[in-house]
Amino acid sequence: MFDTVRKHQKLLQLVLMLFIVPSFAMFGISSYSSFMDKETDLVKINGKPITAQEVDNAAKRQAERVGGNLQIAQSLQFRQAILNELLQQRILGFAVNDLRLQVGKDALVKSLQNIPQIRALYKPDGTFDDVRFKQLLANNGLNEEQFYAGQAFDLKISQLVNSVARTEIGSPKLSEIISTLYETERQVQALPFEAKSFLAKVNPSQEELQNFYNANASLFESPEFIDVEYIVLKADPKEDAKVFSEKADQFANMTYDQSDSLKPVAEKLKLNIQSQKGVTRSGLGGVSRDHPLANPKVIQSLFGDEALKNKRNIEAVQTAPGVFVSARVVIFHPAQTLPFKDVAGEVKRQVSQRAAEKLAVAAASERYAELQKDPKNATGFGSAVWVSRNKPANLVGSALDDVMSTNPDKLPAYISVSNPGVGATLYRVDQIRQPTGVDAKVHKAQSQQIQALAAQSEFAGFMAYWRDTAKVKTINPLKPPSTGAGS
Numbered sequence: 001m002f003d004t005v006r007k008h009q010k011l012l013q014l015v016l017m018l019f020i021v022p023s024f025a026m027f028g029i030s031s032y033s034s035f036m037d038k039e040t041d042l043v044k045i046n047g048k049p050i051t052a053q054e055v056d057n058a059a060k061r062q063a064e065r066v067g068g069n070l071q072i073a074q075s076l077q078f079r080q081a082i083l084n085e086l087l088q089q090r091i092l093g094f095a096v097n098d099l100r101l102q103v104g105k106d107a108l109v110k111s112l113q114n115i116p117q118i119r120a121l122y123k124p125d126g127t128f129d130d131v132r133f134k135q136l137l138a139n140n141g142l143n144e145e146q147f148y149a150g151q152a153f154d155l156k157i158s159q160l161v162n163s164v165a166r167t168e169i170g171s172p173k174l175s176e177i178i179s180t181l182y183e184t185e186r187q188v189q190a191l192p193f194e195a196k197s198f199l200a201k202v203n204p205s206q207e208e209l210q211n212f213y214n215a216n217a218s219l220f221e222s223p224e225f226i227d228v229e230y231i232v233l234k235a236d237p238k239e240d241a242k243v244f245s246e247k248a249d250q251f252a253n254m255t256y257d258q259s260d261s262l263k264p265v266a267e268k269l270k271l272n273i274q275s276q277k278g279v280t281r282s283g284l285g286g287v288s289r290d291h292p293l294a295n296p297k298v299i300q301s302l303f304g305d306e307a308l309k310n311k312r313n314i315e316a317v318q319t320a321p322g323v324f325v326s327a328r329v330v331i332f333h334p335a336q337t338l339p340f341k342d343v344a345g346e347v348k349r350q351v352s353q354r355a356a357e358k359l360a361v362a363a364a365s366e367r368y369a370e371l372q373k374d375p376k377n378a379t380g381f382g383s384a385v386w387v388s389r390n391k392p393a394n395l396v397g398s399a400l401d402d403v404m405s406t407n408p409d410k411l412p413a414y415i416s417v418s419n420p421g422v423g424a425t426l427y428r429v430d431q432i433r434q435p436t437g438v439d440a441k442v443h444k445a446q447s448q449q450i451q452a453l454a455a456q457s458e459f460a461g462f463m464a465y466w467r468d469t470a471k472v473k474t475i476n477p478l479k480p481p482s483t484g485a486g487s
Contacts, residue, residue, distance in 0.1 A: 042478060045090040046470045055083050076480045083478055094470040096156040103155045111155055178450060179443045182389040183435040188403055189381035189428040193364040195356035202355045212351050213340050220343045227277040227331040231262050232292050235322030248324055252316040255326040259312040262328055292325040302327055360423030368416045368426055375412050381428050408432045
């Protein structure tokens with residue numbers, strides 16, 4: 001395994017930095033001294049679990065550290081990232097213990113002196129303020145033993161990285177070869193076969209249209225939508241900030257506590273209950289951005305179970321500074337298949353388009369077969385253009401890949417590329433040439449990309465090995481936290 005990983009020191013360290021957050025900054029060093037706890041929930045590493053409570057606590061700490069609110073910490077995406085972070089730490093911790101890595105006293109002292117908070121504790125005369133040091137640890141819920149253990153753990157991780165990453169990534173020669181491949185140009189002509197050119201030859205029967213409609217009913221559904229009522233609390237510029245704050249608290253509390261109606265809070269704060277029909281999951285079309293029902297969080301809450309199924313008020317949402325909104329679903333209109341007579345035109349369009357596309361693909365296939373027999377016949381092809389991977393013109397995806405991989409010993413070469421929903425295109429490649437000049441900046445950028453990709457690949461292999469060795473096992477998926485009404 002070490003033969004695979006004992007490469008690419010500098011870039012591998014950079015990749016590791018994406019995953020390893022310094023303990024003192026993010027999770028609290030005490031987490032290291034307790035990462036072998038026996039509570040179980042989500043994932044086990046070498047039989048030791050990561051619990052949902054650990055993830056929630058770490059998510060809250062990280063959200064507070066970056067100045068975010070607790071709503072960020074409760075999002076499934078954020079908590080999943082935290083779980084992944086914890087899992088990385090535990091796997092690396094297992095590797096450190098399995099290899100029995102040690103940290104010397106001198107290395108630990110040098111590491112501590114690199115921490116800004118520690119450097120600040122040295123007095124002008126060079127002596128260390130031990131009293132302030134202990135107070136700093138206490139403020140972070142740590143004692144000296146926990147702190148030193150956490151720093152030693154970080155150093156062991158660095159030691160592990162340095163011990164398996166001895167050499168630089170990728171040779172300059174390899175980068176030059178790849179850059180040359182990206183710059184090599186091919187002269188290409190295109191001959192498109194598009195469905196729109198064959199529509200005149202298509203005339204589906206009524207039976208074909210009806211059969212297509214019956215077999216693809218889901219294509220002709222009207223989306224689900226809701227009719228809602230809502231109230232808006234806006235701050236009056238002349239109003240005292242404290243008074244409005246009290247109103248906002250009342251607004252939030254009453255819409256939540258009396259969640260079966262907006263009427264109580266509307267009467268209490270003298271607000272108008274407004275209504276709106278035809279709101280879909282994508283929002284309300286044709287309204288300005290500052291419209292209460294244009295806010296994504298309001299829409300998401302309205303289509304949540306509490307609002308949709310139980311007809312409860314959604315929790316108050318601040319849609320702008322000094323603007324709070326609550327709403328409720330009055331009527332839910334489920335998705336339904338539209339009658340054939342209402343969508344007959346669309347059915348015919350889709351059937352005709354598909355039939356025309358088949359004709360286009362068949363024509364392209366027939367022309368391709370002819371070209372294999374008579375390669376020099378370029379009748380119908382467009383003007384020739386020079387393309388490369390660095391300058392692909394209008395070639396993308398498989399078309400570019402196929403054109404650039406043509407055998408230079410067999411020219412002219414013909415390629416047929418399918419364009420789903422459109423038809424097919426034939427490409428003729430008849431010349432290949434090497435670049436006349438070298439762009440040093442482009443070469444440097446490509447070299448860096450190649451090295452970064454190699455580093456990511458090496459790190460993935462490194463972590464996969466230790467993941468298997470540590471017998472990582474998923475016990476339960478991470479679930480969204482429970483929320484109140486309307487969320």
